Amino acid sequence: MSEAPHLNDIASRRKEYETAGLDLADVVADPIEQWQRWYAEASEADCTEPNAFVLATIDADGWPQSRYLLVRGADERGFSFFTNYDSAKSQQLTASGRASMLFTWLQLHRQVRVVGEVERLPEQESDEYFASRPRASQIGAWSSPQSQPIPDRQWLDQRIEQTAAMFGDGMITRPAFWGGWLLRPHLFEFWQGRPSRLHDRVRYTQVADGWQLNRLAP
Numbered sequence: 329m330s331e332a333p334h335l336n337d338i339a340s341r342r343k344e345y346e347t348a349g350l351d352l353a354d355v356v357a358d359p360i361e362q363w364q365r366w367y368a369e370a371s372e373a374d375c376t377e378p379n380a381f382v383l384a385t386i387d388a389d390g391w392p393q394s395r396y397l398l399v400r401g402a403d404e405r406g407f408s409f410f411t412n413y414d415s416a417k418s419q420q421l422t423a424s425g426r427a428s429m430l431f432t433w434l435q436l437h438r439q440v441r442v443v444g445e446v447e448r449l450p451e452q453e454s455d456e457y458f459a460s461r462p463r464a465s466q467i468g469a470w471s472s473p474q475s476q477p478i479p480d481r482q483w484l485d486q487r488i489e490q491t492a493a494m495f496g497d498g499m500i501t502r503p504a505f506w507g508g509w510l511l512r513p514h515l516f517e518f519w520q521g522r523p524s525r526l527h528d529r530v531r532y533t534q535v536a537d538g539w540q541l542n543r544l545a546p
């Protein structure tokens with residue numbers, strides 16, 4: 329007797345989304361709200377690190393650079409994330425004032441592209457977020473000259489020991505070289521994988537009185 333095929337939750341959900349697709353009539357007028365819906369669905373579907381995204385920047389020589397980060401906020405202003413302000417990415421963000429974020433929830437066959445201008449988050453928000461981080465992460469932020477060449481792992485381990493000794497049991501305040509960025513989007517694209525490569529793409533472009541929606545060819 330053959331066993332019934334095992335349809336796990338993620339596979340069946342993905343199929344549901346692929347079958348239902350994405351239509352201009354299904355999406356909400358506010359793209360941040362639409363992103364929040366998809367993020368909630370990705371979380372419910374147990375997608376790995378659903379708040380991970382690829383941040384793309386342009387370096388001083390015009391080369392694209394990308395790396396994963398974790399988004400920590402999504403509100404009416406845009407998306408926020410935290411990093412070292414002296415890092416390569418922060419230098420690129422400072423120089424161009426522009427970036428793109430790409431969220432991918434592969435289990436649901438979905439991606440969201442976001443493009444916009446970036447600015448530093450108000451210091452108070454960075455202070456609050458830094459204070460909420462585990463102590464070891466706070467020590468790590470103080471100890472790591474992110475994106476700089478270092479001699480070896482031991483050098484980093486020693487820096488961490490020195491930083492931990494310096495703070496003792498005291499409160500660890502945020503270093504001035506670490507904090508948040510806010511990306512204010514002017515373009516979104518929601519992509520839903522569909523059978524036979526006839527995927528659904530919905531683009532939101534910012535216009536004077538809101539957002540203009542278009543369906544794009546796959």
Ligand SMILES: Cc1cc2nc3c(=O)[nH]c(=O)nc-3n(C[C@H](O)[C@H](O)[C@H](O)COP(=O)(O)O)c2cc1C
Pocket residue numbers: 377380393395396397398399409410411412415416417418474475
């Ligand atoms: C899933 C994932 C999440 C990450 N989240 C962050 C983050 O929130 N902040 C950060 O500074 N680096 C994060 N990193 C490390 C970055 O990808 C990157 O190595 C680091 O920020 C240095 O990048 P840069 O030299 O281009 O500035 C993450 C890496 C991965 C794989």
